[in-house]
Amino acid sequence: MLSPDILLAGTINGLLTGAIYVLVAVGLTLIYGVLHIINFAHGSLLMLAMYAAFFLWRSTGIDPYLALPLVAAGGFALGYVLYRCVIGRLSRGKDENILLVTLGLAIVIENAALFFFGGDTRTVEVSWAAETVEVGPAFLPLAKLVSFAAALALCAALGLYIARSDTGKAIRAVARERQGARLVGIDVEATFAISYGIGIACLGAAACLLIPSFYVAPTSGHAFVLVAFTIVVLGGMGSFLGALVGGFVVGVTESLGGLLLGESLGQIGIPLIFILILLLRPAGLFGSRA
Amino acid sequence: MLEVRGLHAGYGALEILRGVDLDVGAGEIVALLGSNGVGKTTLNNAICGILRPTAGRIAFAGEDITRASAMAIVASGLIQVPEGRRVFPDMSVRENLELGSYRRGRGRRSANLERVVAVFPRLAERFAQKAATLSGGEQQMLAIGRALMGEPRLLILDEPSLGLSPRLVEEMFALIGRLNRDGLAVLLVEQNVVESLAIARRAYVLENGVFAMQGDAVALAADPALRRAYLGM
Numbered sequence: 001m002l003s004p005d006i007l008l009a010g011t012i013n014g015l016l017t018g019a020i021y022v023l024v025a026v027g028l029t030l031i032y033g034v035l036h037i038i039n040f041a042h043g044s045l046l047m048l049a050m051y052a053a054f055f056l057w058r059s060t061g062i063d064p065y066l067a068l069p070l071v072a073a074g075g076f077a078l079g080y081v082l083y084r085c086v087i088g089r090l091s092r093g094k095d096e097n098i099l100l101v102t103l104g105l106a107i108v109i110e111n112a113a114l115f116f117f118g119g120d121t122r123t124v125e126v127s128w129a130a131e132t133v134e135v136g137p138a139f140l141p142l143a144k145l146v147s148f149a150a151a152l153a154l155c156a157a158l159g160l161y162i163a164r165s166d167t168g169k170a171i172r173a174v175a176r177e178r179q180g181a182r183l184v185g186i187d188v189e190a191t192f193a194i195s196y197g198i199g200i201a202c203l204g205a206a207a208c209l210l211i212p213s214f215y216v217a218p219t220s221g222h223a224f225v226l227v228a229f230t231i232v233v234l235g236g237m238g239s240f241l242g243a244l245v246g247g248f249v250v251g252v253t254e255s256l257g258g259l260l261l262g263e264s265l266g267q268i269g270i271p272l273i274f275i276l277i278l279l280l281r282p283a284g285l286f287g288s289r290a
Numbered sequence: 291m292l293e294v295r296g297l298h299a300g301y302g303a304l305e306i307l308r309g310v311d312l313d314v315g316a317g318e319i320v321a322l323l324g325s326n327g328v329g330k331t332t333l334n335n336a337i338c339g340i341l342r343p344t345a346g347r348i349a350f351a352g353e354d355i356t357r358a359s360a361m362a363i364v365a366s367g368l369i370q371v372p373e374g375r376r377v378f379p380d381m382s383v384r385e386n387l388e389l390g391s392y393r394r395g396r397g398r399r400s401a402n403l404e405r406v407v408a409v410f411p412r413l414a415e416r417f418a419q420k421a422a423t424l425s426g427g428e429q430q431m432l433a434i435g436r437a438l439m440g441e442p443r444l445l446i447l448d449e450p451s452l453g454l455s456p457r458l459v460e461e462m463f464a465l466i467g468r469l470n471r472d473g474l475a476v477l478l479v480e481q482n483v484v485e486s487l488a489i490a491r492r493a494y495v496l497e498n499g500v501f502a503m504q505g506d507a508v509a510l511a512a513d514p515a516l517r518r519a520y521l522g523m
């Protein structure tokens with residue numbers, strides 16, 4: 001049997017990874033909440049952002065954590081333009097079309113990455129990434145601690161922005177009442193593009209936090225999109241708080257599953273959560289709509 | 291102030307409005323009457339830039355707004371309180387009101403907030419509550435309050451009495467009268483013919499995509515054809 005110390009260490013590790021999952025899932029849930037579609041391009045855009053962080057590091061030597069504002073801003077710009085020029089235009093306001101367009105985007109981005117970057121996995125070596133810090137019974141990688149704090153700070157900042165700013169209020173208004181939003185003079189199309197941009201900016205930030213302790217390859221997005229989708233379903237589609245709680249639950253489940261059942265069998269935890277939540281509470285923990 | 295000429299509008303191949311002419315002058319209450327499903331909301335939405343007209347011309351305060359965006363129309367002071375209220379359900383009463391000044395009147399937001407609260411004291415008691423938790427009457431007040439936050443020059447009210455108790459319907463019409471006495475022009479869309487004709491100066495009756503009757507509200511109220519068709523007399 002595993003000792004409590006190992007379980008505790010596993011839990012802490014899961015929480016640390018969970019915070020990055022939260023960031024990825026917050027982007028997905030925000031896009032869902034406003035556009036009412038699953039952004040199938042989420043994983044491939046995360047992969048693209050990881051390549052951006054990688055190439056920035058390789059060409060200029062800039063630490064991915066320092067490149068975060070740049071990659072996040074780039075993510076916002078890319079998301080905004082993608083919505084304006086591709087998604088919004090091709091879907092002509094029909095939600096079900098948006099879904100197909102994002103699926104098409106995912107396929108294009110992944111194949112383009114394979115073509116331009118090759119199939120090799122790439123890693124970033126930052127000198128301090130290997131350092132560990134002793135927290136209770138666990139020796140935790142410094143990189144993971146920093147990314148944990150940064151991910152939570154970013155989520156809090158985004159939460160405040162959505163709650164307080166006029167743009168944030170417009171986003172929430174459009175999410176639940178498009179017609180009402182039009183009638184107070186909100187630019188609904190621009191709000192869609194801004195929301196999509198913020199969702200992709202979250203990916204940009206997550207990519208920078210992930211890459212020092214991970215790797216990137218053209219298929220890197222797959223694992224994360226499944227995880228993020230599970231989190232969003234668990235927390236409740238479109239719920240910010242749900243993404244937060246769901247991210248930590250999934251992070252810990254994954255980490256403890258790996259400890260108890262081994263690396264590969266431990267992966268069963270995530271689909272299991274997915275199935276259980278669909279059976280027991282299809283609206284998710286904090287979902288208002290089924 | 292509002293000038294609609296030869297307006298055609300519909301949904302795809304389905305033409306709902308087949309050439310309507312309508313005017314609202316400064317300071318007027320004009321009633322737009324007609325049975326359910328005849329196209330009153332369609333006309334509102336065409337005026338407000340939500341629905342593209344297929345033909346005709348709309349001008350507001352001397353400017354052509356036929357092809358203007360909903361945003362530009364709100365910015366010019368033509369503001370609609372839609373059928374079914376369309377308040378933001380998961381946002382607080384205060385946030386709903388604040389969003390009323392998203393496009394217009396933003397600089398005077400706090401002064402206007404006080405003004406709206408003076409009109410609807412009940413909203414002040416519910417400031418922090420989510421709009422979805424309000425009663426139907428309160429939601430209607432909120433929808434009107436939100437529109438007032440945008441400093442309308444012409445207010446379009448789409449069936450404001452729908453779903454309200456008879457006492458609240460009385461209050462609603464009294465309120466519309468008060469707002470109008472302060473100088474606000476109102477286009478009042480209603481199925482409540484008697485009350486509407488009582489406060490309006492002029493009225494239009496929509497039937498089969500055109501105005502079957504129009505004119506002075508007092509004269510219309512006495513018109514035997516109208517009384518037969520809409521009041522069952």
Ligand SMILES: Nc1ncnc2c1ncn2[C@@H]1O[C@H](COP(=O)(O)OP(=O)(O)O)[C@@H](O)[C@H]1O
Pocket residue numbers: 301304306324325326327328329330331332333
């Ligand atoms: N979005 C829409 N698509 C297709 N038909 C519609 C749409 N909205 C309304 N209609 C139809 O247009 C007609 C007029 O509707 P509406 O303008 O809402 O009438 P009213 O407001 O007078 O009750 C109705 O027959 C309705 O079924």
Ligand SMILES: [Mg+2]
Pocket residue numbers: 327330331332373448449
């Ligand atoms: Mg109607």
